[in-house]
Amino acid sequence: MNPVMIAISMDDGTLSAMEFHCIGKSPTLPQGAEWMSERGELWTRAPNNANIAAEIAKSLPAFNIYGDPQPQPVSFKVVDRAAFPADRTYRNALKLDGAKVVHDMPRAREWHRKLLRHERTQKFLELDGRRAVAVRSGNAQAVAAVDAEAQRWADAPDDPRIEAAQTVEELKQIKVA
Amino acid sequence: MFLKGTSDLLRLNIATASNIKVKVWWGDALDGAPPAASDFDTVTFAAQTGTGDVTLLAGVAGHTRKPQASVFNTHATQATVVYLDMTDGTNAAEVAGSKVNLLAGESLLMLANETCLHYDSNGGLYPSVGNAASVAEMEAGAALDKYVAPGTQHWHPGHPKCWGVVTVSAGTPTLAANYNLTSITDTATGDIVFTVATDFSSVNWCCQHSVEIITGAFAVATVRDSHVKFGTLAAGTVSLQCIDKTTTTNLLKDPQSWHMVGLGDQA
Numbered sequence: 001m002n003p004v005m006i007a008i009s010m011d012d013g014t015l016s017a018m019e020f021h022c023i024g025k026s027p028t029l030p031q032g033a034e035w036m037s038e039r040g041e042l043w044t045r046a047p048n049n050a051n052i053a054a055e056i057a058k059s060l061p062a063f064n065i066y067g068d069p070q071p072q073p074v075s076f077k078v079v080d081r082a083a084f085p086a087d088r089t090y091r092n093a094l095k096l097d098g099a100k101v102v103h104d105m106p107r108a109r110e111w112h113r114k115l116l117r118h119e120r121t122q123k124f125l126e127l128d129g130r131r132a133v134a135v136r137s138g139n140a141q142a143v144a145a146v147d148a149e150a151q152r153w154a155d156a157p158d159d160p161r162i163e164a165a166q167t168v169e170e171l172k173q174i175k176v177a
Numbered sequence: 178m179f180l181k182g183t184s185d186l187l188r189l190n191i192a193t194a195s196n197i198k199v200k201v202w203w204g205d206a207l208d209g210a211p212p213a214a215s216d217f218d219t220v221t222f223a224a225q226t227g228t229g230d231v232t233l234l235a236g237v238a239g240h241t242r243k244p245q246a247s248v249f250n251t252h253a254t255q256a257t258v259v260y261l262d263m264t265d266g267t268n269a270a271e272v273a274g275s276k277v278n279l280l281a282g283e284s285l286l287m288l289a290n291e292t293c294l295h296y297d298s299n300g301g302l303y304p305s306v307g308n309a310a311s312v313a314e315m316e317a318g319a320a321l322d323k324y325v326a327p328g329t330q331h332w333h334p335g336h337p338k339c340w341g342v343v344t345v346s347a348g349t350p351t352l353a354a355n356y357n358l359t360s361i362t363d364t365a366t367g368d369i370v371f372t373v374a375t376d377f378s379s380v381n382w383c384c385q386h387s388v389e390i391i392t393g394a395f396a397v398a399t400v401r402d403s404h405v406k407f408g409t410l411a412a413g414t415v416s417l418q419c420i421d422k423t424t425t426t427n428l429l430k431d432p433q434s435w436h437m438v439g440l441g442d443q444a
Contacts, residue, residue, distance in 0.1 A: 005349065008362070017349045017363040026339075026357040026374030027331060027443065038256060038278065039328070043374075059362050059372045064408030065380050071364075084348035088431060091366045122397075122424050 004047040007079045007096045008056060012071040015094040015101065017084060020055055022047055031055065052076065090168045103168050112171045113157040120153045123176075127153075152176050178291050179243055180236030181208075184266030187234040187244050189225075193257035195250055197225040197279075201233045203244040204289075224251065233261075246287045250279040261287055277303075316442065331357075338382070338443055339373050343435040350435070357439075367419040367429030368406065375443050376413035382441025384410060388419050388432030397422040401432040412444065 001022040008016040023044050031054040033045035045051050056073050064070055083101045093108035094101055127150045134142035156176045165171045191197055202219035206212035225231055234244050248259055260276035262269050274293040277285055282298030295303040310323035315332035330336060339357035343350045350369060352361045362370040388403040398421050406416035417435060420427035
């Protein structure tokens with residue numbers, strides 16, 4: 001029996017994807033499982049609600065070992081593996097919509113801004129170096145070019161195209177020139 | 178074993194319906210006289226497909242019969258527990274060492290002195306199970322007079338208790354191969370939960386992990402490092418995180434594949 005995919009909606013708005021195994025090998029039986037042979041080489045378990053709920057409760061505990069609260073599952077649904085988008089660029093913006101796994105566009109836009117800010121941090125370091133060289137050489141034109149590029153990066157998260165984008169494919173096209 | 182009266186019976190007990198062929202041979206002597214060559218006999222039974230007791234040989238009044246028996250499971254797939262016993266019509270006693278789980282193709286041989294030998298389907302003799310290390314002995318890891326069986330090897334302190342390989346080639350990660358894991362959970366980019374089937378006895382277990390880089394180039398955006406997520410090394414689960422090397426705070430990123438091994442004491 002193939003593993004079953006479970007889409008789990010979390011209370012922080014994120015989506016977790018569990019690959020629930022129905023056949024396995026271990027010294028003792030997991031929740032709801034039974035041995036497939038007398039010698040106990042393999043076990044099997046049904047992907048029913050009770051077994052899935054038990055697996056989710058174990059996998060996503062309410063607190064970590066230091067007592068810090070952790071995101072908690074709100075609901076789950078058995079879905080086809082193909083329901084998940086193949087491209088994981090905006091994986092953190094996924095949500096469950098009925099039986100479909102779709103992108104939550106407000107979260108996708110915020111994720112895109114986060115990626116731009118992260119890229120910008122690196123870019124600023126590089127631009128600082130180029131600017132220092134231009135200043136030392138007295139090349140005002142080069143300094144202006146670097147400043148202009150730095151400004152484009154500074155403005156990147158506020159690019160109005162981000163808010164206007166209706167799909168993640170549109171978002172992927174928005175880059176700093 | 179001797180069968181001396183008509184109430185004395187040598188029997189075979191079959192627990193699960195399969196296909197058991199039995200052969201019995203014996204020496205038969207009048208009481209007080211040694212057997213002659215003509216006093217030895219044999220019988221081969223038709224394949225036994227039922228369960229319960231099968232009488233293999235009965236005693237004869239005034240005679241002393243000394244039997245031997247071979248029991249052969251000829252079924253293609255079905256295993257069954259069998260044992261030999263002797264009854265005098267009132268009390269029955271199992272022949273020591275005769276109770277075995279006969280897998281398909283396996284056989285049991287009882288010699289005249291009641292020594293029982295269990296052969297596998299290749300004709301190999303099973304070692305005495307009394308010499309196999311118990312779980313406690315495997316966990317102690319100190320015995321020098323016990324053998325390690327495949328079914329108990331994993332209890333040794335130095336033996337991995339769980340492991341998994343996860344590929345990230347499509348929309349969701351895939352647990353491609355594992356031992357003692359029940360699921361993986363993809364909670365975010367570069368963040369995954371491994372759930373163990375048989376838990377560790379405490380949170381103090383060693384999680385060895387690593388990840389596969391996504392390209393052949395060692396650019397800051399393509400190299401990958403794995404970490405145990407803060408506070409998640411529990412007795413039955415662990416979360417791993419994977420980051421790149423971009424400044425100033427590394428970004429959680431998916432690797433090409435995840436690898437983990439757990440060592441420690443199990444519950």
